[in-house]
Amino acid sequence: PKSRDGYQWTQSTGLIQGVPTLGLIQPSTHFTRNKTYDVIVIGGGYAGLTTCRDLALAGNNVLLVEARDRIGGRSWSSNIDGYAYEMGGTWVHWHQPFVWRELRRYGMMDQLEVSPRKNVEGGAKVTVSLDGEVRHLSHDEEDATVESAFKKFINVDGQFGRSVIPYPHDIEFNMAGVQEYDHMSMADRMAQVSMHLTPLEKNMFEGFLAITHGAKWEEASFFELLRWWALMNYNYPDFMAIGLTYKLRDGQSALARRIFDEAVATGRLDYTFSTPVKDVVDHGHGVEVTARNGVEVFKARRLVCTVPLNVLHTLVFTPALPRLKTDASLAGHVNQVVKCHAEVANPELRSLGATNYPNGRLTYTFGDGTTPAGNTHLVAFGSSLPGVHLDPEQDIQVTKQAFEAFHPDMKVQRLVFHNWHKDEFARGAWEWLRPGMTTKYLQALRERHGNVFFASSDSSFGWRGFIDGAIDDGGRVAKIVHDELRVVRPVGSKL
Numbered sequence: 001p002k003s004r005d006g007y008q009w010t011q012s013t014g015l016i017q018g019v020p021t022l023g024l025i026q027p028s029t030h031f032t033r034n035k036t037y038d039v040i041v042i043g044g045g046y047a048g049l050t051t052c053r054d055l056a057l058a059g060n061n062v063l064l065v066e067a068r069d070r071i072g073g074r075s076w077s078s079n080i081d082g083y084a085y086e087m088g089g090t091w092v093h094w095h096q097p098f099v100w101r102e103l104r105r106y107g108m109m110d111q112l113e114v115s116p117r118k119n120v121e122g123g124a125k126v127t128v129s130l131d132g133e134v135r136h137l138s139h140d141e142e143d144a145t146v147e148s149a150f151k152k153f154i155n156v157d158g159q160f161g162r163s164v165i166p167y168p169h170d171i172e173f174n175m176a177g178v179q180e181y182d183h184m185s186m187a188d189r190m191a192q193v194s195m196h197l198t199p200l201e202k203n204m205f206e207g208f209l210a211i212t213h214g215a216k217w218e219e220a221s222f223f224e225l226l227r228w229w230a231l232m233n234y235n236y237p238d239f240m241a242i243g244l245t246y247k248l249r250d251g252q253s254a255l256a257r258r259i260f261d262e263a264v265a266t267g268r269l270d271y272t273f274s275t276p277v278k279d280v281v282d283h284g285h286g287v288e289v290t291a292r293n294g295v296e297v298f299k300a301r302r303l304v305c306t307v308p309l310n311v312l313h314t315l316v317f318t319p320a321l322p323r324l325k326t327d328a329s330l331a332g333h334v335n336q337v338v339k340c341h342a343e344v345a346n347p348e349l350r351s352l353g354a355t356n357y358p359n360g361r362l363t364y365t366f367g368d369g370t371t372p373a374g375n376t377h378l379v380a381f382g383s384s385l386p387g388v389h390l391d392p393e394q395d396i397q398v399t400k401q402a403f404e405a406f407h408p409d410m411k412v413q414r415l416v417f418h419n420w421h422k423d424e425f426a427r428g429a430w431e432w433l434r435p436g437m438t439t440k441y442l443q444a445l446r447e448r449h450g451n452v453f454f455a456s457s458d459s460s461f462g463w464r465g466f467i468d469g470a471i472d473d474g475g476r477v478a479k480i481v482h483d484e485l486r487v488v489r490p491v492g493s494k495l
């Protein structure tokens with residue numbers, strides 16, 4: 001079963017749009033016309049799926065309305081010859097409590113696999129392009145270099161950010177430090193510390209950061225990095241272990257599927273895929289949703305909107321959304337990072353780590369697995385800095401060459417990717433806010449608007465911008481909506 005989303009290229013097939021995925025839902029609709037549901041959920045990413053499941057399990061009749069032909073939103077995997085390539089959200093960790101609970105719930109602990117392999121005997125090590133010259137480093141040297149730079153960059157308070165963010169899941173938005181660093185851009189912070197970085201540190205760390213926020217330096221808030229660092233235990237080894245190490249063998253679509261299937265099995269989740277929503281009208285006694293085709297109209301007592309921040313302003317709400325929500329969406333988060341996979345016929349590249357910053361169209365790559373054919377799977381990221389942003393499907397030879405630039409002897413056999421930048425239902429990758437946006441907009445984005453509620457990884461507390469944040473926020477809103485809808489039966493005081 002192939003989704004319309006994503007692209008695959010091999011020499012023999014050329015570029016093909018659409019890739020196979022466990023996340024495709026067929027038949028694509030299952031609902032009752034003219035029924036008034038308890039809740040409509042717009043969007044079937046992790047936030048929407050969690051909301052649907054929790055509400056359906058609690059006894060509510062729910063309708064999921066999703067623009068795509070598949071579940072998972074920005075986290076989904078293409079399953080090619082039984083091997084998963086992660087098109088979006090990938091790495092998870094036991095320090096991410098909400099996604100970890102899901103993995104336990106569905107007995108998926110045996111699915112965990114390690115992406116980067118550093119200890120392949122005789123395998124490739126680290127290459128760095130610096131001022132046109134290629135340098136070779138051991139993995140330990142790479143870690144020492146990036147860690148040294150990272151600590152200088154983060155250490156605003158002599159405590160590596162602890163005094164600014166002592167509780168990463170419950171940030172004090174009025175605190176002076178939070179206000180100060182939220183208004184600071186990555187460019188501002190780099191200007192403060194760059195004289196303390198060696199040329200190698202600067203090159204490798206900037207290359208790493210450029211694909212962390214996926215924006216121009218002056219457009220990305222420094223506070224978001226402080227928050228990631230705090231969530232990742234205020235140290236570099238945990239940052240790498242939590243952020244870029246453990247993934248699921250069958251891919252994120254396998255987990256998304258478990259959540260969806262459990263919800264459907266209640267008999268209380270209906271759905272309609274390939275149905276982009278255009279209008280939402282709150283009549284006070286209930287909510288009406290009209291699809292983009294103008295034909296389908298759905299009704300419910302409450303609505304949960306889980307579309308990405310960058311998409312919210314494309315839906316028309318009556319009554320209109322409060323100014324702060326609309327302004328936040330129009331400003332948008334800034335991450336337009338590029339993610340691309342290659343299958344290469346070089347088993348020794350399983351332990352490769354390579355950077356090609358600032359000139360590469362892809363700037364960072366590492367071994368992500370071994371394919372069924374025994375080839376190396378490399379995952380690569382590109383920044384969106386002016387002049388180097390890559391739209392991988394536009395010229396596949398350019399994309400192939402961007403991989404080949406990492407290593408002199410790279411035999412690219414397959415390319416797999418999803419262009420999030422051009423995706424009208426995402427308009428970007430993982431959330432990374434602009435300077436000042438967290439303190440100005442975050443609370444407002446989370447507030448209900450009459451019978452309309454909002455859940456998203458883009459406005460969650462805690463692991464905002466991650467899979468965990470989506471599941472956290474979906475569960476939060478499901479509980480609020482359920483508590484409001486349920487008939488409260490007082491518990492008898494006499495037994």
Ligand code: FAD
Nearest residue numbers: 043045046047067073074088089090091277457465466467
């Ligand atoms: P989404 O998944 O975007 O779900 C929103 C849904 O709304 C989508 O299905 C969309 O189609 C739908 N929708 C939009 N418009 C409409 C409309 N008009 N009508 C109906 N439906 C609509 N996180 C991690 O934890 N680890 C990682 O390694 C990681 N890597 C990432 C790499 C990439 C390239 C990307 C893009 C993201 C990554 N993330 C990662 C972040 C993570 O994927 C997201 O934070 C999370 O999946 C977002 O979930 P969500 O439900 O909030 O939003």
